[in-house]
Amino acid sequence: MSLQAIFFKKVFHFNFKARTSRGLMKDKTSWFIKLTESDNPTISGYGECGPLPGLSTDHTPDFETTLGDIIEKFNTSMLDIGDREVVMKLVRPEFPSIIFGLETALLDLKNGGKRVLFSNDFVLGKPIAINGLVWMGDMDFMMDQINKKVAQGFSCLKLKVGGLDFERECDILRYIRKKYFREDITIRLDANGAFRTDDVLYKLDEMAKFGVHSIEQPIKPGRNEMEELCRKSPIPVAFDEELIGVTTKERRTDLLKRLKPRFIVLKPTLHGGFAGCQEWISIAESLNIGWWITSALESSIGLNAICQFTANYHPDIPQGLGTGGIYEDNIDSPLTVTEGKIFYDVRGHWAEPM
Numbered sequence: 001m002s003l004q005a006i007f008f009k010k011v012f013h014f015n016f017k018a019r020t021s022r023g024l025m026k027d028k029t030s031w032f033i034k035l036t037e038s039d040n041p042t043i044s045g046y047g048e049c050g051p052l053p054g055l056s057t058d059h060t061p062d063f064e065t066t067l068g069d070i071i072e073k074f075n076t077s078m079l080d081i082g083d084r085e086v087v088m089k090l091v092r093p094e095f096p097s098i099i100f101g102l103e104t105a106l107l108d109l110k111n112g113g114k115r116v117l118f119s120n121d122f123v124l125g126k127p128i129a130i131n132g133l134v135w136m137g138d139m140d141f142m143m144d145q146i147n148k149k150v151a152q153g154f155s156c157l158k159l160k161v162g163g164l165d166f167e168r169e170c171d172i173l174r175y176i177r178k179k180y181f182r183e184d185i186t187i188r189l190d191a192n193g194a195f196r197t198d199d200v201l202y203k204l205d206e207m208a209k210f211g212v213h214s215i216e217q218p219i220k221p222g223r224n225e226m227e228e229l230c231r232k233s234p235i236p237v238a239f240d241e242e243l244i245g246v247t248t249k250e251r252r253t254d255l256l257k258r259l260k261p262r263f264i265v266l267k268p269t270l271h272g273g274f275a276g277c278q279e280w281i282s283i284a285e286s287l288n289i290g291w292w293i294t295s296a297l298e299s300s301i302g303l304n305a306i307c308q309f310t311a312n313y314h315p316d317i318p319q320g321l322g323t324g325g326i327y328e329d330n331i332d333s334p335l336t337v338t339e340g341k342i343f344y345d346v347r348g349h350w351a352e353p354m
Contacts, residue, residue, distance in 0.1 A: 002038050002078040005071045005105070007031050007049075008354060009064070012299055015328040019136040019163065025053075028297050028327070031067055032353050035105040037080070045109025046353050048302035049101035050269055055296075057245045058095040067098055074102075081110045088275070093247035099273035104305040115304055115333070115350050122311035127341035129318045131156040131188055136163050142172055153339035156186040156213075156318040162194025166203060173210035186213045186318070193220040193241055200225075201232060208234035216240045216265055227259050236262035240294075243271050243280065253283050264289060265320065267296040274309050281313070294320030300333035301353055307335070307342060 011029050018025040030050035036043065049067060051059035060066070073090050084106055091098045107117040116123050132154030134145045142159070149157055157176070161169050176185060187210065195203055195218045204218065214236045219225060221242040230237045239261045246252050256264070264284050266277045277293065284291050293310045295303050303324050310319055321342050324335050334348025 002080055003074070003109075004036055004038060004041075005074050006034050007067055007071055008034070010299070010353070012327040013329055014326055016135070016326070017137065018326065019160075025297075030299055030302070031064065031101070032301065033071070033101045033105045034354070035109045037109070043109065043113040045105040045107070045113050046115070046301055047101035047103065047105030047108065047305070048298050049097040050296065050298050050302055051097040052270065052296055055241065055244065056097060056270055058097050066095065070095075070098060081106060093272065093276075094245070096272050096276060097269045099275070100268045100302070100305075103268075103273045103275070104302070107305075115301070116308070117305055118308045118312055120308065120311045121314075122308055123344050123346075125343060125346050126311070127338075127343035128307060128311060128315065128321060129156070129340060130154075130322045130337070130342050131158040131186075131318045131320055132340065133320070133322050134159045136160040139168055139172060143175055146172075146176060150180060150185065152337075153341075155184060155340055156188065158188040158190060158320065160192070161189050161207075161215075162191040166206075170206055170210075173207060173212070177210050182211050187211065188213050188216070188238075189235070190216040190240070191218045193217045195219055197223060197225045200229060204233050204235050214238045214263055217242060230259050230261050238263035238265050240265040240267070247272060247276070249279055249283070252280060256283055256287055256289060260287075261289060264291045266291060266293050268293075268306055268309065269296040269298060269302065277309070290317075292317060292319050295323045297323055297326070299327065299353075300324060300331040300335055304333060304335055304344075307344070 009031050011027050013027045030048050033047045035045040051063060053059050070090055079087055087102060108115060111117060132149030134142055134157055189212055197219055200218050212235045216238045217240045243264060246255055264280060266280055268274055268277050271277055271280060281291055295306050307321055322337060331353055332351035334345040336343055336345045
């Protein structure tokens with residue numbers, strides 16, 4: 001029973017002004033892989049390839065051509081579901097979003113094409129605690145988001161920083177700490193590499209006064225100053241962009257041993273798919289480095305896959321999986337967020353991605 005694959009593109013539109021330190025995003029493009037078995041074409045497995053502009057190693061002008069070439073090789077290889085390792089060798093490691101898309105489609109098809117990739121508690125309805133993502137904007141916009149997230153039951157907030165006036169960002173942190181008890185609200189920050197090396201420690205010292213749990217990628221990746229920053233920062237540093245493009249076990253181990261971050265933040269679309277994230281987790285845990293998993297603006301297809309993968313680890317801290325409601329034209333799914341948790345509503349249904 002050989003497999004056949006096709007791919008198609010969809011553009012999703014944000015239902016708000018999605019602003020980060022890298023600028024404003026109005027929409028997000030993903031490519032979907034659809035797998036079927038030649039003997040049973042009525043059952044399909046879907047996977048999402050959604051490289052992020054300005055971040056992904058595979059966000060290139062010829063991405064679609066590359067994906068088409070991989071799909072063509074796949075179709076002429078006459079592979080089946082049992083050839084997972086062979087399938088993955090068709091994709092070079094610098095194309096992590098395609099690795100993730102193929103992994104997801106293979107697992108979906110193997111399990112009957114019902115968007116159930118793993119047999120764990122999540123697909124039976126057990127929720128995963130997540131952080132409430134507060135997008136960058138003016139103070140009124142951000143404070144409105146904060147109040148809504150807290151009212152919705154989130155006890156962990158993640159704020160994008162580095163794109164506004166620094167004093168205003170401190171004012172927002174001050175607002176949270178004045179309005180809500182510290183023990184009730186955990187604050188995570190994500191700078192996306194926006195801070196300058198010459199004043200980053202000053203800024204972290206000021207932000208640390210507000211009891212911040214961690215800060216993702218305070219300076220740009222690959223800087224020599226990162227080792228010293230991880231050692232001196234009053235706020236625990238979490239790596240995100242720093243991990244992108246590091247594709248071998250030796251390099252991954254060396255990076256974490258040398259720089260010693262307190263946490264790593266993993267995105268299958270960016271960090272090598274499920275296989276890559278499994279390896280990062282194994283290395284991090286051997287070095288007593290914490291981790292959590294985050295979606296990367298995928299549609300419901302990709303988010304669902306990441307949630308199910310995450311549930312295999314029975315996480316005990318909030319994960320970054322709260323992006324399901326950001327599009328006005330997302331694919332209908334059983335994914336639901338309530339009381340600061342995401343869960344799979346077993347009574348829900350999936351719309352066809354195509």
